[in-house]
Amino acid sequence: MTSSTTRYRIGLAANRAHQDAPNSALVQLLQGSRARIEALQPELVVVGRTLDAIGHLGLLPGYPHIERFPYGRQGGLMKLVSRVVDSDPARMLDAIIYLIDPVDPSSTFPEAVALKRQCVIHGKPFLSTLAGAQEWFELEAIAGGAAPDPARDGSFRLADEGIALIAHDSMKTRMLQLAERHFDVLDSFGFRCATGTTGGLLNELAVKIKGEAGRNWVKPFLSGPLGGDAQIAELILEHECRRVLFLEDPHVARQHEADIQLLERAARTVTGYASCMSDEKWGDRWLTLINQRQVR
Known part of the structure; x- marks a missing residue:
């Protein structure tokens, strides 16, 4: 949050398939998280058709x-990108929720790609599932x-959960620092x-912290360009x-951009998981x- 007295500002959009059905992802999100939304009272900056669906579905x-922002075809997503990078606390967005249908071609438009990229650059959550x-x-x-x-307890039993840890070459040192700083919580995951x-480096870190018990702390797959992303996508x-x-x-x-997109596409295919x-x-x-x- 931008300050202790300022509510979150969240950009919200959803591809068509995630809007229209009575059990769509948009419905599940806003109904299932209604109590959380009421508690946080975020300002929702909503792209046109998504807001239409919110109204139509009650x-x-x-x-x-x-x-309200314009429809996507009128620049709604482009305006979200601008607000992600804005320095004015009254305009800037703290997070983006963009529920992406992996077979909707609009999610590959330049404004959609730029939206995620600028979230990464500016350290803001880009939530696409x-x-x-x-x-x-x-x-x-x-x-x-x-x-x-309590209804969400199941996914927070980390001993039953798996996590993938991946980093580009220039980010591997930061991944190791992050993993060392949060080693205990990562160690509580079942897999x-x-x-x-990255897997080899994380296992070296685990050996340093846990001794021999950390030797196989992470299961390493192939490197990303050789298909490791695809192996994790299957998981x-x-x-x-x-x-x-x-x-x-x-x-x-x-x-290997296609491999990275494959990994994200897999997550969006099982969007509720x-x-x-x-x-x-x-x-x-x-x-x-x-x-x-x-x-x-």
Whole structure:
């Protein structure tokens, strides 16, 4: 949150398939997280058609903190990008919820790609799955003093959960620092995996901390360019790995961009199950908050 007295400002959009059905991701998010929204009282900056769907479906009746942005075809997503980078606290967005349908081509438009990239650059959560958005509301409400929602206990039994830890070359040192800082909570996961070099480095860190017991702390897959992302994507699709912490460097050209997109696409395919975090700042806060929320 921008300050202790300023409410969150959240950009909200959803692809068409996540808007229209009575059990759509948008419905599940706003109905299932209504108590959290009431507790946090965020200002929701909503792209046109998504706001139309909210009204048509009777979601958030009477909620006072909503700003309407234009339809996507009229620049709504472009304006969200601008607000992510804005330095004015009255205009800037603290997080983006963009519920992406993996088969909707609009999610590959330049404004959609730029929206995620600028969130990564500016250290703001980019939440593109239902599970990720639900978890954000849960954790931030708890950070604000709310009691845990027992209905969500299942996904916070970390001993039964898997997490993937991935980092671009320029971010590997930061991943190691993050993992060392939050080693206890990462150690409480039942399963950890990583691509190539990152996995080897994390196992070295675990040996330093745990001795021989840390030798196979992380299951290493192939490097990303050789298919490691695809191997982890299969785990996501099989509901064996719910969360991905992928420290991306948005400033370098990435020859294996398709592999990265495959990993995100897998999470969005099982939108109610999986989530991806793509920047160090949100990853650090997420690990702090999930440690508070986990069911032991």
